[in-house]
Amino acid sequence: MVETVAAFTDLYLPTVNGITYTISLWRERWSGRRASMDVVFPKIDGYEPNDGEYAVPSIEAPLYPRYRLGRPTPPDDLDVPDVVHVHTPFSLGVAGVRFARANDVPLVASYHTILEGRVPDLVSNSLVEPGRRLCRAYERAFFARVDHVIVPTAFARRHLRESVGADVEATVVSNGIDTDRFRPTDPGPFRERYGLPDGPLLGYTGRHGPEKNLEEAIDAVAGTDCTLVLAGDGPAREGLERRAAETGADARFLGFLDREELPAFYSALDAFVFPSPVETQGLVALEATACGTPVVAADAGALIDSVIEGETGYRYEPGDLEAFRWAIRRTLAENDRLSDLCRRRRAMLSVEHSLEQLARVYGGLQG
Template sequence: MPPHVAAFTDTYLPTVNGVTYTIRTWRKRWQNRGGRMDVVYPGADAHDPAPGEHPVRSLPFPFYENFHIGAPSVPSAVEDADIVHAHTPFGVGLGGLRLARDIDRPLVASYHTPTSEYAGYLAEGWLLDAVARAGNAYERWFLGRTDHVIAPSETARAALERRGVGPVSVVPNGVDTDRFVPTDATEFRARHDLPAEGTGPLVGYTGRHGFEKRLTDLVAAADGMDATFVLGGDGPARKTLQEEAAERDADVRFLGFLDREELGEFYSALDVFAFPSPVETQGLVALEAMACGTPVVGVNSGALTETIDDGKTGYHYEPGDIAGFRDALGRSLAERDGLSSTCRSRREAMSVEHSVDALAAVYDTVL
């Protein structure tokens, strides 16, 4: 019988992001294997908890809309867990640390997002570096109190090990290949008033519009290109991006938040997925795009250096090189059919089932 896992996370429904999707997908697969995985998360009125979901008291986070800070509470329903798994290191994550100590159970931590990435929500200017350094110090403190750390890529593992964190195992987040599959996107294009297939190339991105994602590079690369650029999602940088797009010689459209059910159609509608973010620990949206047969152009930094197989599933460009970004997009559009074929052939290797196999191996190790 698989062990009973108590997952503690500072981000969960109704907040929509990669951490939420990963926890939900792993939980479902764990249950399919006969295991139990409870989730402890900041409560929010907009989400009605399902069995095994345990909201704790929370307050809105003033610097980021729809995000809540949860109390480090431990619901009684998870006090008999075999393993505690912290997906984030803050309020609710500290509750996981407390539980693991109180019941003398192993603590596993997932490294989804560098803590320093949150600095942009709390400070700017000369304070930004100081807040980022404090975040890194706190992150080392938290991870140093775990029995095992999970990183979603070899790049992320190497970065943690250079900082003295360990032991670290790679467990990719994995892609739900039942959901993300090449599909007919005709209705999606019509629904969002996008050019019909065959009338011009479509380049796009979806995800949080944060300043650290460097989406301004994407808008700059669109300048003068004979393609329609579409950005799905929302975030603090959206207004800046829209203002910059209005000054460019480019067809850039903002779709706003896309329902999870639409994402397979969105990826399939694109000729190329563009990903300029240099701060990814894996880049799950890139893998989702590839699973839908869409090649990816991404910055040659962070985990995207390994997520994208250069010349096989897309192309890289060097950080800050807008001309190189534009060239890589043009090359991917020209080679789209061959790149797409390789992406499709690698769908099985991206599957979340492989990820849960690796997760189970980590749990076996700490037990």
């Protein structure tokens, strides 16, 4: 039985995103049930490591000044675990590969992010396709060095094998969410605090980046009696605010919310809208579902798997504005039925369920 795990990641606290959320939640719940899950990550000012957290010296990441690149060597005082699990393919992911091979322990990697999906935001149009080819080649080389890959959805596995061309053994294990936190709750105080109207509320929380396609959500509510509530922030926010003003859409921008506020945010919504076509899982869709809020999502990427048509929401063809509006209308009309079905899926969404599956994958790699 696997008891100790060493996780290597280029993204960790205090940065807030799906990867850091997953790793910190896995570490907390794994350590509560088994021996330990240590984590190696880039040192960032403002965060003091706890026991079992190893911050290595780091520098500012090129093109992403908010992120850091850690020195690609494992800490000298890191104990050899039963399994090494790398969560990102960059400097500390490479360090994790070296550490596992040097100590002859099984090596697992998670496929969290479709790297080529970020290329259009970073380079000129003429360099997009070469950039995508480079990303795919790098991913193939990286994942060829591991014993097993964990993917959060069947879509992510298909993409890794077919689009990236990685010849890997891969198992679908949802990242899982904290269903103790994300549950239906009284949204009244939240609506009052942010001055939200009584009419139909649609919402999204997360990164405001070009790849999230949030302009489509603004266009979908323009000319309707729906209010769109956007939590989070990112480089696309200014453009989204202009789009809302130009179209007359009733869009409210709340900025970053504390995680303690998110269950009330989801519970306040009649539907969570998710027009992003590039997700490998879309944890916010699962959080909304756990709070009893159905999801209207792009019929693309991992949302094909994460949003069950007619059960936890409805999907639409990306770019088809009328189909988006139809999915919203249908979700609002069937809200009580969909909300009940969302609540019934809570146990399947829990991180405990995911860690049971993860433990089986780890155990299968032990000689």
